Amino acid sequence: MxxxxxxxxxxxxxxxxxxxxxxxxxxxxxxxxxxxxxxxxxxxxxxxxxxxxxxxxxxxxxxxxxxxxxxxxxxxxxxxxxxKLSMQYLGGVFTGMSVEEFAAAMRSGGRKLG
The missing domain is CATH 1.10.700.10 (Dioxygenase LigAB, LigA subunit)
Structure with missing residues (x-):
């Protein structure tokens, strides 16, 4: 939910x-x-x-x-x-980002909700 x-x-x-x-x-x-x-x-x-x-x-x-x-x-x-899927893959699925975009967002401090 x-x-x-x-x-x-x-x-x-x-x-x-x-x-x-x-x-x-x-x-x-x-x-x-x-x-x-x-x-x-x-x-x-x-x-x-x-x-x-x-x-x-x-x-x-x-x-x-x-x-x-x-x-x-x-x-x-x-x-x-x-x-053989990564946590970054799932993060991308759940946020609508690619694996690379999700990993970059995490490296830069995480997804900002706004």
Missing amino acids: TTAQDNYVLDLANNRRGRALNRMCGSLRHAVNREEFSADEAVYCDAYGLSPEQKRAVLERDWTAMLDLGASIFYTYKLAMLD
Whole structure:
């Protein structure tokens, strides 16, 4: 869920809503789970009880939808790492910047909301 500034707030309600998604993404910290996920992503999502919307977001790698559905960036990043994507890549997705623009913004003190 977003605020007027497009800041994602992982409050209690979003945490509850995203619990299955965060558990699934968090499980990817173990090599055996990454292998199982890679073998059949849809079945792996079903094993964690993801909602149809969460499952679609994972399978389509719709990073913004994952956050909208209660995911924490810290857990979502575990899935991105499986795809060999950087935190700067995700930052760019979430801010509408390229990886290079996002990295430059971080080096210059971060994105200024105005």
